[in-house]
Amino acid sequence: MRRTVSHAIVILLLARPMLLRAQEIKLPPDVEKLSVKAKETVEVNMDGPMLRWASKFLSAEDPDEQKAAKLITNLKGLYVRSFEFDNPGAYTSAEVDQLRAQFSSPLWSRVVGVRSQREGDNVDVFFKLEDERMAGIVIIAAEAKELTVVNIVGPIDVDELADLGGEFGIPRLNPKTLPKSTMKSIAKAEKGNPK
């Protein structure tokens, strides 16, 4: 009996990192390989403790960082993958569909699904609801030369988050740290969405 209990404890301990990792989105293998083709790849994997730790270094004087500190207070994880390519067609729609399929369960609801045949920009936003409360967001932005997957685990203020993307046509982004296509899409988005 004791042996069974100790085995169960060992299995649980071994499975713990896998369970924690399950918070991350499983990128299809072909999408994982995109970093080889990509001109620029951004990969951010931050779990709860990492977010808490990083937040200690946020300045109280910088309004953006102040906002970020408030945003991540209750977050359990933040995972971003962004690939920027030189030419369109670096990934297939089937690969993106495979990604989207992971959010077809009743736990997830697609709040935005945009398909643009002309520009080739497809954006999906999925919300995870638990007890009628937001428990996470997944954003899949499949643009002609860029593929971005954002997974936010935990509740977050969507409007505040969107504000961090830029305001009044002046992006708050540091152009040195963001893919060029992201900057272009922000500029494009702000043009179409004057505040």
Add this chain to the structure above:
Amino acid sequence: MTVPNQHHDMNQIEELLKNALRRQDAPPDFSEQVLARVAEHNSVPRVRHDTWWSIFIRPLVRWSAITATAISLVVGGIHYRNARRERAKGEAAKQQLMLALRIAGSKLQLAKAKVNEINATQVKKQSSSEQE
């Protein structure tokens, strides 16, 4: 006439000198007395006017101080290096966090803008069809 008187005076002085310079033995407890005086002199505590660093004259104290200083310098250096590393890691994590939030924010804005675009087009279509 004066010569015999002078001779007598000289003899008298000579006699006095002889008596004065006559060898005399030391008293029997002379050496004990001398040793006792020496011991008495040594037993009197000396008033030392030492400066604070004179404690380092002792080799044990000196080496202990050198070792303690060296250890504190090494420990302080390691602590400082670790603090700097930790700070650099924290700054990198912060940059990553800000980048992730900004990418997420920009993609949300993109989604918002697309939805607004579609809404605007539909409203335009609707109003133009109503006018027709």
